[in-house]
Every structure is written in C-alpha cells, then in structure tokens.
Amino acid sequence: MTDSQSSNHYEFKAEIKQLLNILVHSLYTHKEIFLRELISNASDALDKLRFESVSGKKFRDAELPLEIRVEANKDKNRLVISDTGIGMTREELVSNIGTIAKSGSAEFLKQIEDDKKDLSNIIGKFGVGFYSVFMVAKEVTIKTKSYKEEEEAVEWKSDGLGSYDINTLNEPMKRGTIIEIELKDEEKEFTEKYKLESVIKKHSNFISFPIYLENNKVNSISALWREPKNTITKEQYSEFFKFLTYDSEDPLETLHVSVDAPIQFNTLLFIPKKNYDQFGYYKNDYGLDLYVKRVLIQHQNKDLLPEYLGFIKGVVDSEDLPLNISRETLQENVIFNKIAQNITTQVLAHLKKIATDDPDKYAAIWKEHGKAIRLGYSDFINKDKFVELLRFNSSKYENQDGLTSLKEYVGRLKEGQKEIYYFSGPTREAIISSPHYEIFKSRQLEVLFLLDPIDEFVMDSVREYKEYKLVSIEQVDPKNLDKFESAGKEEKLPEISKDDEKTLDKLLKRIKEILGDKVTEVRISNRLTDSPSCLVNPADGMTSQMQKIMQIVSKDTSVPKKILEINKDHKLIRNLIKIYTANSKDEYIDQVVEQLYESSLLLEGYLTDPHNLVNRIKNLLEKSSDLHDAVREKT
Numbered sequence: 001m002t003d004s005q006s007s008n009h010y011e012f013k014a015e016i017k018q019l020l021n022i023l024v025h026s027l028y029t030h031k032e033i034f035l036r037e038l039i040s041n042a043s044d045a046l047d048k049l050r051f052e053s054v055s056g057k058k059f060r061d062a063e064l065p066l067e068i069r070v071e072a073n074k075d076k077n078r079l080v081i082s083d084t085g086i087g088m089t090r091e092e093l094v095s096n097i098g099t100i101a102k103s104g105s106a107e108f109l110k111q112i113e114d115d116k117k118d119l120s121n122i123i124g125k126f127g128v129g130f131y132s133v134f135m136v137a138k139e140v141t142i143k144t145k146s147y148k149e150e151e152e153a154v155e156w157k158s159d160g161l162g163s164y165d166i167n168t169l170n171e172p173m174k175r176g177t178i179i180e181i182e183l184k185d186e187e188k189e190f191t192e193k194y195k196l197e198s199v200i201k202k203h204s205n206f207i208s209f210p211i212y213l214e215n216n217k218v219n220s221i222s223a224l225w226r227e228p229k230n231t232i233t234k235e236q237y238s239e240f241f242k243f244l245t246y247d248s249e250d251p252l253e254t255l256h257v258s259v260d261a262p263i264q265f266n267t268l269l270f271i272p273k274k275n276y277d278q279f280g281y282y283k284n285d286y287g288l289d290l291y292v293k294r295v296l297i298q299h300q301n302k303d304l305l306p307e308y309l310g311f312i313k314g315v316v317d318s319e320d321l322p323l324n325i326s327r328e329t330l331q332e333n334v335i336f337n338k339i340a341q342n343i344t345t346q347v348l349a350h351l352k353k354i355a356t357d358d359p360d361k362y363a364a365i366w367k368e369h370g371k372a373i374r375l376g377y378s379d380f381i382n383k384d385k386f387v388e389l390l391r392f393n394s395s396k397y398e399n400q401d402g403l404t405s406l407k408e409y410v411g412r413l414k415e416g417q418k419e420i421y422y423f424s425g426p427t428r429e430a431i432i433s434s435p436h437y438e439i440f441k442s443r444q445l446e447v448l449f450l451l452d453p454i455d456e457f458v459m460d461s462v463r464e465y466k467e468y469k470l471v472s473i474e475q476v477d478p479k480n481l482d483k484f485e486s487a488g489k490e491e492k493l494p495e496i497s498k499d500d501e502k503t504l505d506k507l508l509k510r511i512k513e514i515l516g517d518k519v520t521e522v523r524i525s526n527r528l529t530d531s532p533s534c535l536v537n538p539a540d541g542m543t544s545q546m547q548k549i550m551q552i553v554s555k556d557t558s559v560p561k562k563i564l565e566i567n568k569d570h571k572l573i574r575n576l577i578k579i580y581t582a583n584s585k586d587e588y589i590d591q592v593v594e595q596l597y598e599s600s601l602l603l604e605g606y607l608t609d610p611h612n613l614v615n616r617i618k619n620l621l622e623k624s625s626d627l628h629d630a631v632r633e634k635t
C-alpha cells in the first residue's frame, strides 16, 4: 500500500525507495537490461490480452494488432516503448507499479549485495523489473488504457526519487501502455538505433510478438520448439535458454522432443548448469511454460513435471488442447495429463541415458540438482526409474567426490552379501570415525555414505534394490557379518579369563547403576574393534539420523535412550575389570563410565551442556599426569 498525500500524489513505500536509491545511483554494468524488462512486461501484457481474446470476451480496440514499438528521439534524449496489450486501470497502476510484487525487496536487496556487478540475472526473478528503468531514466511517464471498456486512460509520472503522481490522461489513446523515458544525460546511447537493435536482438529475440524499432521489425518471432530439430543450432538453443531463464550460462543439457501420436505436442527442455535454489526464493520458481497452438496459456505451469524435476526449464506446446482452456481446469483435462505423463517419462529416460552414456555429465547434474532429484522418493509410480538415478558417496572412494549408483554397488557385493549397507552423518569423517563403522571397515564391506539428511527418507522409501535390502549399519546384527573375513591383522588382546568374564558381568551391572535411566541396557558388544564402547538403537527402532530428524520436526530436545555396548577386548575395559576387582566402589569407574557415555552423546550431537564433560576431562588428565610422571620416574 502507498501513503497518499493528495489524491494524485503518492509516496513510494520505504523498501521501494531503498531499491530505487540503489538503481538510480547504480554503477552497474548491463544497464541495458532495463529494455529487456520493459519489453518483457509489454509481452506479458500482450500474452494476457491474447489469452482474454481466445476466451471470446468483448474488449476495447479489438482490431489493434498485437505488437511492441520502440521509438527513440535523439534530440530530446527520449525513448518510448509502447504495446497494445492489456493496459492498466488506475487501481492496477497503484498496486502493480507501487509495490514489489513477487518476493519482496528485502531478499532482492540482499541478493544484489551478494552479487554486486551483475544485476541482470537477479532483476527479472524478483518482480522489480520495471524499476530497472531508473538506472537510465531521470523521469518516466506511463500512459496506459485498460482493455476493459469502461476504464479511462491514466498517466503515471515519477523521477524515481521518492514519489509519483497519477492523473487522468488528457489526450486520446488506444488500448495498451506507453512508457516514455527521459534518459539521463549520460545514457544517450539508448537513442542510437544500432544500440537498441543489438540489445533487443540479444535479450528479446524470442518474444512472440513483433517488436518494431522505428517501424522495422527486429525480432525473429520463431517458436523455436516448433522448428525441426536438425535445423536448429546449438547457439540458437542456448540463446533461447538464456532468454527463457535469464541464466547467463549455456544450458548443461537440451532435450527437444516432438510427438505426433496419439497426442501432438512439442517440448523444448533444458537442464541449467547451476541451481539457484540456494537463494531460498526459488521454491515456487519452477514449472514449464504451457502454450496451446503457440498462444501462451500459462507461465510456469507446475503440473507438467513433478516438483523434483523442477530444476528443468522449458516450454511445452500442443495442438490438441483447446485454446480456451482455463488454467483452473487444466489438471482435469485428460489430454493435458497424458502430455504431462509423457514428458515426465521422457525426462526420466533421458536422465538415465545421460547417466549411462556420460557419467561425468550426470555427476555434474547430480551435484547441482541432486538435492531436488532426491525428492523423487515420493513418486511411487516411477520408483524403478527414480532408483536408477540415485547416486551416493561410499567407503569405496578416497573423498567426497566419488559417486556410485546402486547398480554399481550391487556389482561389487561380497560373496554371500545380501544387503546394501548405508550410514548417515554430517560428514565423511564423522561416519568413518563412528564406532558403528569399525566392523564394516575391518571386514571391507562397502558402505554408502549418506551426507544429506534427505537421504534417510530416500532409503526409508526405497527399502530395497533388486533383491537386496537397504540397511543402516547401525541396524545390522554383527553376528551376521561373521561370514565375512576380517582383512586387517587386528592387534587382539589375549582371550579374557573365566574370572575376568564373571567380574565383567558385575561391572556391566555397576555401569548400568552409574548411568541409571540414561541407557536402556548395558551389554557386551561384538561390533567394536577400536572403540571401548558405543551407543546402539534397539534393533527394531529407526536409525539415529531419522530419530534426530523426527526430533527436530517435533521440537523434541530430549536425549533418546539407547543401549550401551562395551568392547570387552579393549584395553580400557580390561583395566576397568582390574580396578573393579580391587575396589568395586572406586570413583574412577564412575568417572570413566560417565565420560564414555557423554563422549558418545557428543559424537551423536546430543550433548547440549559440555561443562560436566570438560570438568571431568580435567580431573582425568590430572590423574593420568600423576601416573605418567610416576611411570617416567621408574624408567
């Protein structure tokens, strides 16, 4: 909303003032993009009019051709851009031009902070396109007349500093919008025909209405997706992709498909090199542009491809849909749904083909868009195809860059291995140093490393690949691994004596007393080789990572109760047995047990208050330094 000072004079909202301030004083390169933005607005207005006209409603000046005109006046240093589109009413002027529509300027401002030089990628995505004109203008006048017959023509004027005026237009005007720009003195080049022509060709060549520059048509208006594939060059595809997405890079992949039967449609799809999702505003910025007989029916239709393929950009055009179809009823249209299904199938098949023929390219796609692709775990219809698209890092690789498919993993299974092992963690290092991983390492069993929390959901939903079950290494009963030989020469302590074994039983009880309710059980482990102890979930429970995710979702901050497993072949535990034998009440046992427990919590990310742990370490260090000193004096 704007604050009105008099009936015709309005102040810009604070956020717009801030934005304008940046644009007016901008030193940005690529100022020329203002023209792309204004032409794109004009084209939208024409698309809307064309959409209205096919619906059969009556509207003003129906005989006017749908077109965009650019005229420059060198002497007056003025540029005029006009269209015969839908126009705006007074109210629409206030609400469309007076506020920032799409996602708010705060994010926009943050974004330009981050990306100081190149505004061109950002501006179009934020619904602030119109304001970019103030990079080159000292004053702008919008004259506009709505297609609605009862509305009057209005005029908006502003110097882009703080306010604007709206008045009834006192001159005859036909339907559409005229934007008159008084250029800043230093922006004279935007009255040069060659300059304007090159900017229009560069950014607006694919606009589907004629653009006239001083009465000469400058754009080519071909619906590229309708042309035969073999007549289109890579450069043309690339140019179209950039036009469509505002991306400054070439696409990573292009898929151009023409289908004639049983339903006719053409689709031109692209996989961008980069995923801009990280900016956070991208969430709703997906979907394919839907055309019917070359008329744009809907920009970014969200039902032609499932959300997890939303990183794919492009257009779809069909002869077989009715022109007057409403956006609301599209989803119920049988033909539309068949087209959507067909496109999804084509895209999945194409991704699989890339994965097979060009693994490096697929790795690049996975790296940028894998986060989105993983969301496909909810697409049950295409589950088999989806599973083949998954990639994981694993213990087979030296670092995080290695990627394996489930198919490749299965190809490397050890004899007798019936399960696919995985484990989640925030980093590779965290997984590798987890006590749960020890036995898999020593038996040289490959483990998939799940480094993205969403992978847990993927595993939970996929459950098995071919006849192999996917299991978290936490949930594997170590007994089942006995059949796999241990590779390393583990330095083993001598077999535990019968007496010590009995004492160990008592020690376990003592440990349970010390920890009380914090653990459900204390028992001997057969999964550990290097660590003295670890925490384990009950066999039928969820994985720790999933448990953590569920806790975050339900804002539950409690520490889950687990089983504490003790490695009887670890030196520390053997020493504890001796200490226990000498004095079962020795305080030192308490300290060590608490320390082992809290260390596990720390590793699993559950230790919120480190004070006790730090104090205890201080005490233990003090004790061990005494010991060290004593030993040193003896030798």
Ligand code: ADP
Pocket: 037, 041, 042, 045, 083, 085, 086, 087, 088, 096, 097, 101, 124, 126, 127, 128, 129, 130, 131, 176, 177
């Ligand atoms: P965006 O086009 O991204 O929504 P803009 O700031 O460029 O953001 O434009 C704001 C709105 O003003 C548009 O959404 C449209 O409703 C209206 N508008 C702009 N230019 C025109 C035009 N030439 N004809 C009709 N409406 C227009």
